[in-house]
Amino acid sequence: MAVTSMIGARIQRREDPRLVTGHGTYIDDITRPHMVHMAVVRSPYAHAAIRSIDVSRARSAPGVVAALTAADFRTVLSGAVPVTNSFVADKKQVPDQFFIAEGEVAYQGEPVAVVVAGDRYAAADAAQLVHVDYEPLPAVMDLEKAMAPGAALVKRDRPDNIGWDTVFAGGDIDAAFAEAEVTVKERITQQRLFPVPMEGRGCIAEFDEYDNHLTIWTSTQVPHFIRLFVGGGMGLAESQVRVISHDVGGGFGSKLRPYPEEYLACGASKLLSRPVKWIEERSENLVATTHGRGQIFDVEVAAKRDGTLLGLRFTQILDIGAYHGVFSAFQAVACLIAGGCYGWKAVNGRSIGVFTNRTSTDPYRGAGRPEGTHLCERAVDLMARELGMDPVEIRRKNFVHDFPHPNNFGLVYDSGDYDKTLNRALEIADYQGLRRRQQEMRAQGRYLGIGLCTYVEICGLGPSGPTAAAAGVALVESSTVRVHPTGSVTVNVGTHAHGQGHDTTFAQIVADGLGVPYESVDIRHGDTADTPFGYGTYGSRSLAVGGISILKSCQKVVEKARRLAAHVFEAAEEDIVHERGSYHVKGSPDNAKTIGELAFAAHGAGLPEGMEHGLEAVTYFDPPNFVWPFGAHICVVEVDQHTGAVEVQRYIAVDDCGNVINPMIVDGQIHGGIAQGLSQALFEEVRYDDESGQLLTGTFLDYLVPTIAEMPHFETDRTVTPSPTNELGVKGIGEAGTIAASAAVINAVVDALSPFGVRHVEMPARPDRILELIHNGGGDGHNPGAGREVTA
């Protein structure tokens, strides 16, 4: 086991042999003695009053242990699903969501009863026997109708359907528009999406009535949140609750909150004195797990005729669903970052959160930043089109060049070099060559489109000052680094990997931070019993916040070992040299002690006066700023004018996430991120019936999750602009691909269709939608008539 430099090494993920051979430990792999299984009976209606629930047939079905409703759970659970500020502290209303419906259901999939049985099959069969007498009520589905005074209500006890209505004013927007020589307007929609983690949710709750302890195994991104909130719902303190989350098969934001089923499993375990397991079925996952996006933006851009951008004014209408998500207003961050990587005189965003009879929305990969970026990058393209400018030129002309750069809302971009990523992407793409080819193809009646997205991302949540003000929580991150007596190292962290490869990258940091062999480092996360309080993993924060916490713990350990080395060598501390985990007295490199040897000494007799035993450190890291990765993506599509089909021919991504710990993992994050953004642009779309509120895309037959066959080859490259915010110079990369991709793809599709007079294409760019635009020239009267004749 050699000590080598591990930061920056392209090494394979150490968790993969276990995960890819099926030896991971997911919730459904865990069994507890005397465990019973819970099935959830859910509302088939978007909105209905519950006249009565009859569980008698279910209760007497074979194998059934219990059938429970709200009245039963009220005896063991209290409170409501938590709702955080998330950028909007002054919400108009925060209706309580108890963990199971009482008297009224407000979305299809809302829990109304549970059945607990000896096995999953008996529970599923008996769930069908629960009879609920519903009185259907009008379903509130249309966002704008829902906002109107006197609109039908999502729940009967609410004053209206407005969750919040807040203006984020960055500068004098009226003055910016007064200066304008050109303005353009557009409505840009963000369709609802299912997050679709490969592993659905699931949990096991085991309440021990003798010592009043609760253990929850759950598939989550946030074990410590779950302990805090679900334990609280059970009336327990954190010390009485242990949350264990082993391997987690993806989250994408949908597992960063406590859910009703977690509370219900805990309540059932207490009522029945048995461990209770609940495993989410895929069809449940699509209605019971939060959705992403679901927003309408009305945007207006002001510029000078020379392409100088002046003002960006928009309204975000956000579909909250029936109840606030735990972070429901987080997507309002779109308003704060909608200016992107450009200088504006003013940016002004009004965010209106509207309740509907749908499943709640909450963060989904990128969470507000894909929406803000899509808005900005579409808006800039629309303006370029209006001005007859090349989309590259308008971007170059307006890029921010001086860093640190406070944006219109006082958020400080820590570093950047937007020309560098754009130039590299243009070079890889051969942009001028592509434009020539586009002209040649148009002459043949073929429609090539080239789309750009130059983005900047806020991530690494977050510095406690602004984060606590905006989010309501501080979002610092924790670690303990412990060197055992014979030199191996255990690191316990408050973040929680669900596909990010932290076991590998964090160990790389520790190997270099301590100067120990990579193989000697063990990373532990996901068990509240042995990890310090942490906020979990989301928002591309784990490295820039959690990773720096680990580095700082390593530094504390190295310093203690230095003091110990001075004692062992009977030398002055300042004469001790530390190189790659080895200590010696200046001038005597042959007589060295490794950190492992010093760890042994640290656990033995004869320590210096006042030094405690052991070699370990704890750090809670509060970063001074967010981190600001950026990049340039270029998408090339060909649109078939006769079918409306979009073929993605090339996808080029040049990203800058500062220094890189493991290039292979960064590549993987970029690939997966692009896939999800491209998928929003072309495939995925949650659809409900406008009248009944019935979900129309309730299986993967109708909800189009693409496969590798639908993906182009990704041409990726990087530039490196280290973040000045932290010692490693790192930024986040978990969401960048998703943030950039939808705009790059749609800009390419619009570019391809520009000869038909099309200015904008909504997502997903379905073939039927595109064909309609080709026939109607975008429906805006701009159509010069070219190519309107559609023949095969």
Place this chain on the structure above:
Amino acid sequence: MIPAPFDYVTAATVDEAVGHLQRFGDDAKLIAGGQSLVPLMRLRLAQPSALVDISRMRGADAITREDGHLSVGAGVHHADIERSPAVRDALPLLAAVAHEVGDNQVRNLGTMGGVIAHGDAAGDYCALALMLDAEIVTSKRRHAASGFFKDVFTTALEPDEVVTAVRFPVATGAHAYQKFRRRLFDWAIAGVMVQRTEAGWRVGYVNLGPTAVRGAGVEQALAQGAAPAEAARRATQGLEPRDDVRATAAYKRHLATVLTQRALESAA
């Protein structure tokens, strides 16, 4: 996603399968690859009282050529049809169609008989059987394909009748299958297959009506010497696509025209 309870038996022969169906009655279902039935059961949209497993049934697993016909056993998997030299020699369009069914997993498990008996308008083989006047061979009789597909998921099969083979006429002329979908493994939003035979062009439509549809208008136009573009204008004749979450009926009709022309032009 857990099916309702059901009985399960296996049948080693066609007679055994028929016997089981007669014993269990109307609610029993045959299962071979289960690629359509199992999802329906998991959603509890189908709750058969019993499954008769014919995946190892003898006498339905052969591909043979005789008397100008290619007989494909009901139990032959799509993947085997796709790769079969006999199919490629006798009816290369069938091999091409098999290649377009689902994904690898579906092609390894799904069967010819399953597609035909399910009678889904989106089932790729149904259009081929219909347009080529194939015969559906069962435990009771031989059905002409033209009278077999009755309505949405409804065929001429009786409850205790087991499909054993499909007999296609040999056809080695120019052919093509244009299957339009958004993901490679999806059902067709609309599909068109064309085959040149000694008696002229044959045209079939996938997912453009309650059942597979034969493109009689296009066939007639081609017989009268129409060029592909001209013939394709008659593509929508007799089609009754429906609006669904994938696309509107109007869009599917438009696709029928576009894909017909493309199929005819690309037929080789």
